[in-house]
Amino acid sequence: xxxxxxxxxxxxxxxxxxxxxxxxxxxxxxxxxxxxxxxxxxxxxxxxxxxxxxxxxxxxxxxxxxxxxxxxxxxxxxxxxxxxxxxxxxxxxxxxxxxxxxxxxxxxxxxxxxxxxxxxxxxxxxxxxxxxxxxxxxxxxxxxxxxxxxxxxxxxxxxxxxxxxxxxxxxxxxxxxxxxxxxxxxxxxxxxxxxxxxxxxxxxxxxxxxxxxxxxxxxxxxxxxxxxxxxxxxxxxxxxxxxxxxxxxxxxxxxxxxxxxxxxxxxxxxxxxxxxxxxxxxxxxxxxxxxxxxxxxxxxxxxxxxxxxxxxxxxxxxxxxxxxxxxxxxxxxxxxxxxxxxxxxxxxxxxxxxxxxxxxxxxxxxxxxxxxxxxxxxxxxxxxxxxxxxxxxxxxxxxx
Amino acid sequence: xxxxxxxxxxxxxxxxxxxxxxxxxxxxxxxxxxxxxxxxxxxxxxxxxxxxxxxxxxxxxxxxxxxxxxxxxxxxxxxxxxxxxxxxxxxxxxxxxxxxxxxxxxxxxxxxxxxxxxxxxxxxxxxxxxxxxxxxxxxxxxxxxxxxxxxxxxxxxxxxxxxxxxxxxxxxxxxxxxxxxxxxxxxxxxxxxxxxxxxxxxxxxxxxxxxxxxxxxxxxxxxxxxxxxxxxxxxxxxxxxxxxxxxxxxxxxxxxxxxxxxxxxxxxxxxxxxxxxxxxxxxxxxxxxxxxxxxxxxxxxxxxxxxxxxxxxxxxxxxxxxxxxxxxxxxxxxxxxxxxxxxxxxxxxxxxxxxxxxxxxxxxxxxxxxxxxxxxxxxxxx
Numbered sequence: 001x002x003x004x005x006x007x008x009x010x011x012x013x014x015x016x017x018x019x020x021x022x023x024x025x026x027x028x029x030x031x032x033x034x035x036x037x038x039x040x041x042x043x044x045x046x047x048x049x050x051x052x053x054x055x056x057x058x059x060x061x062x063x064x065x066x067x068x069x070x071x072x073x074x075x076x077x078x079x080x081x082x083x084x085x086x087x088x089x090x091x092x093x094x095x096x097x098x099x100x101x102x103x104x105x106x107x108x109x110x111x112x113x114x115x116x117x118x119x120x121x122x123x124x125x126x127x128x129x130x131x132x133x134x135x136x137x138x139x140x141x142x143x144x145x146x147x148x149x150x151x152x153x154x155x156x157x158x159x160x161x162x163x164x165x166x167x168x169x170x171x172x173x174x175x176x177x178x179x180x181x182x183x184x185x186x187x188x189x190x191x192x193x194x195x196x197x198x199x200x201x202x203x204x205x206x207x208x209x210x211x212x213x214x215x216x217x218x219x220x221x222x223x224x225x226x227x228x229x230x231x232x233x234x235x236x237x238x239x240x241x242x243x244x245x246x247x248x249x250x251x252x253x254x255x256x257x258x259x260x261x262x263x264x265x266x267x268x269x270x271x272x273x274x275x276x277x278x279x280x281x282x283x284x285x286x287x288x289x290x291x292x293x294x295x296x297x298x299x300x301x302x303x304x305x306x307x308x309x310x311x312x313x314x315x316x317x318x319x320x321x322x323x324x325x326x327x328x329x330x331x332x333x334x335x336x337x338x339x340x341x342x343x344x345x346x347x348x349x350x351x352x353x354x355x356x357x358x359x360x361x362x363x364x365x366x367x368x369x370x371x372x373x374x375x376x377x378x379x380x381x382x383x384x385x386x387x388x389x390x391x392x393x394x395x396x397x398x399x400x
Numbered sequence: 401x402x403x404x405x406x407x408x409x410x411x412x413x414x415x416x417x418x419x420x421x422x423x424x425x426x427x428x429x430x431x432x433x434x435x436x437x438x439x440x441x442x443x444x445x446x447x448x449x450x451x452x453x454x455x456x457x458x459x460x461x462x463x464x465x466x467x468x469x470x471x472x473x474x475x476x477x478x479x480x481x482x483x484x485x486x487x488x489x490x491x492x493x494x495x496x497x498x499x500x501x502x503x504x505x506x507x508x509x510x511x512x513x514x515x516x517x518x519x520x521x522x523x524x525x526x527x528x529x530x531x532x533x534x535x536x537x538x539x540x541x542x543x544x545x546x547x548x549x550x551x552x553x554x555x556x557x558x559x560x561x562x563x564x565x566x567x568x569x570x571x572x573x574x575x576x577x578x579x580x581x582x583x584x585x586x587x588x589x590x591x592x593x594x595x596x597x598x599x600x601x602x603x604x605x606x607x608x609x610x611x612x613x614x615x616x617x618x619x620x621x622x623x624x625x626x627x628x629x630x631x632x633x634x635x636x637x638x639x640x641x642x643x644x645x646x647x648x649x650x651x652x653x654x655x656x657x658x659x660x661x662x663x664x665x666x667x668x669x670x671x672x673x674x675x676x677x678x679x680x681x682x683x684x685x686x687x688x689x690x691x692x693x694x695x696x697x698x699x700x701x702x703x704x705x706x707x708x709x710x711x712x713x714x715x716x717x718x719x720x721x722x723x724x725x726x727x728x729x730x731x732x733x734x735x736x737x738x739x740x741x742x743x744x745x746x747x748x749x750x751x752x753x754x755x756x757x758x759x760x761x762x763x764x765x766x767x768x769x770x771x772x773x774x775x776x777x778x779x780x781x782x
Contacts, residue, residue, distance in 0.1 A: 082501075100565075217439050396444050398419050398643055399451045399650050 001098050002076035006388040007162065008050040008066065011073035011170065019176075024050075027071045027173040028199075033235045034065045037390065057156050064164065068232050070199055072168030076151070078160045083117060087125075089131040092150055095163050096132050096139070097145060105142035106132070112150040117154050124152060138375045144383050171203030174234045178284040179203040180313060181276045183268065184225045184239070186341065189287030189316055191333040192324050194230050197314035198283045205279055206237055206387075216346070219341035227279045229333050229386040240275055240316070241383040244268070245372050254368035258354040261295050262362055267375065273308045274379045285313040289324065299356040306359040401714045404762045406601075407549055407578060407694055407752035413603040413648060419606060419649035420644035431614045431637050432626065437590060444529065445637055448646040451748035452610065456587050459615055464629045465642045468609035469577045470500040472596030475611055475633065476573045477504040479619030480541045481513055487569055488538025494518045494526045494555075494713070495737035501575055502733070505543075506546055506597050518544075522739045523685040531560050534717050534760070537556075546595075550750060552694030554583065558740045560591035573619065577601050581652030582660055582691055592600055593617060599641070599648075603754070604648030608641040608767040661756040663692035666753045672694055673766045679773070683748055695755070698740075707749060709770045715767060718751045 006142050010027060028043050028050060040055035041062070054062060059077050066075055079095065081087040096106060108125035119127065128150070129141055153160040182194040184206040194204050208223045220241065231237040247267050251260050273283050288296050295304070305312055314326050328334035403411070415471060423444065429437035446460065453460040466472045481491060495517040505515045518526045542564060544555050557574055564572045573594040578586055581602040587595065592645050594617070599608035613619060613632065625634030652659070655664045667690075674680055674697060683696040699707060701720045704720045711718060720732075731745035740748070751765075 216434065216435075217436065397422070397449055398444070399447070399647060 471597035
């Protein structure tokens, strides 16, 4: 079936009273942005839902994109036919015939918004249903639990038929809830945390700490790859790569071994907060999960958190590792996350890290460092990379 | 020189050779090495994979670079069979496959698998109905070539794919060697799980090929070691060959429609002239369902080899059948399977074009060919 339109429904958005058009407009922008590679596509707002005219673009590929856009509750491919009973009947029949898998039961649901249309909705249901039954085998009507719902929407501009409801990923359109800096290590948890943050409409910018030569170029590439996967849900993502080698070296030289991780994390927090202020973000998102490792005990969180003013969002804080891994697989980051390159958190792991650090002790040990200067220096030397989903990493010109 | 043996091997494009030269000299490090030279090579390797994936609208992880279609076919067939043998031990293929598919299946029989070799009609085509009838509860793999290498016959891949979409447990492998670059290849739409390509069939380098392995499919590897190519094919990646292969892949993909048109013209012209000759029997499908670059025909009473050598003296190069088996003095297994009698099969000749060839080459061929035939007939008294 060659579909020509798509109806997009959004759940939660419709509930927001005064902000609604703001939310809707953001969703329309995000959809247009995601579909910009298909010329000719039009996105229109009609009351309570969106209407996409494909104008020749292939439905399956467009559907794959829509399934990545936050704020979409569900969508249906639609076939438009003229206000003519025979055309409606024929199209309805071929939609059923081409359904794969072929249904055992079906039901027709007509909505006649265009009242001048001569047949009333109940009558339409019977006319279409009878036509389908006459021309197919092994198919029954079930008005309570049909396997296929054939929706017929009669409007003044035409009749719209659909027989499939595909669920979207829900959430809120990215861009309606402000911006947060996501600390992106390259592990399994932080991309999931970023995805969950985006799901609530937050724009994220990634912050990655790079400790060359202690961490490799591959580790950095891995983070770029992860940001690229996340950018499928966001359009594009700004990634800040912060050089941490000097700071880590100084911590190793001047602070007690058991506190190296705690102090390093505090430095990262400070740098991220600076970057947030510079880029207009109002929160920091991390992939911390309570009690997963030594730096994620309640005491550690307190000690690390105490150096920043901005709220720290921890979307996976209460999730089990297995749950996080499942979600990572679902959003497509798992395979990349498990590539075996060391990140800045796994090098220089002390033999016995402190599990119950205190902010006071940490502050005391940090006196050996010139904290503010080091933070400022790292911020100044931060490299910025824009990552986009379809961006072709064509570094070399062999295939041009 | 008139070279009409492009189904055996094509001449590499200059752009391909240039890319290979550059890759071999500037990216010589091992892609698995950790240092920046290795990293540079790895990036080029992954970029090659991405370019290939874009061509087939698939994921980079679904592309396995191999040494050619023989390896791809061996890996696909034996790799699937050995990996999934606890689901069943029955494989379906056709009687007109390339030797690398056929012999892989023969090996599976030695290992206790059962193989159904589907019959082909007079034009070398298998029927979807026969595939359907051959399916059993323990069938795990169906392997059918896209375009027959001897006759040019296009197999009903789309229809078979549609049939197999209803059988989740059965994997579908397509040997697409002779189809790519000439005909469309719709991997997702046709429900293809695995397909094989060979670089030197479309102006890429020899020793290069590809096996597409749909995400989620596991294979029992034929080559184990360092775990390269997702563990499916160990061995240090042949980067220059891969780069040349992908370069040729991209060039052919971009030119496919034009190539089809040009080849079709050559094909029609050749068929038209051939049809007017007496004592010539065209074995390829003439009207519909044939790839545009292969024509197979027999000259009654004359052994193919004799004609080949006679044409060679005039600097014209054609072949008997699949180059991979043509040195054996037996008529082609595939042609016999299509119901050709032994004499017709023994006298079968194959001409195959490439898109940059000109009409005048065909004209020149037909200036020479009838004379050669006439002369041979006199000498051999047929």
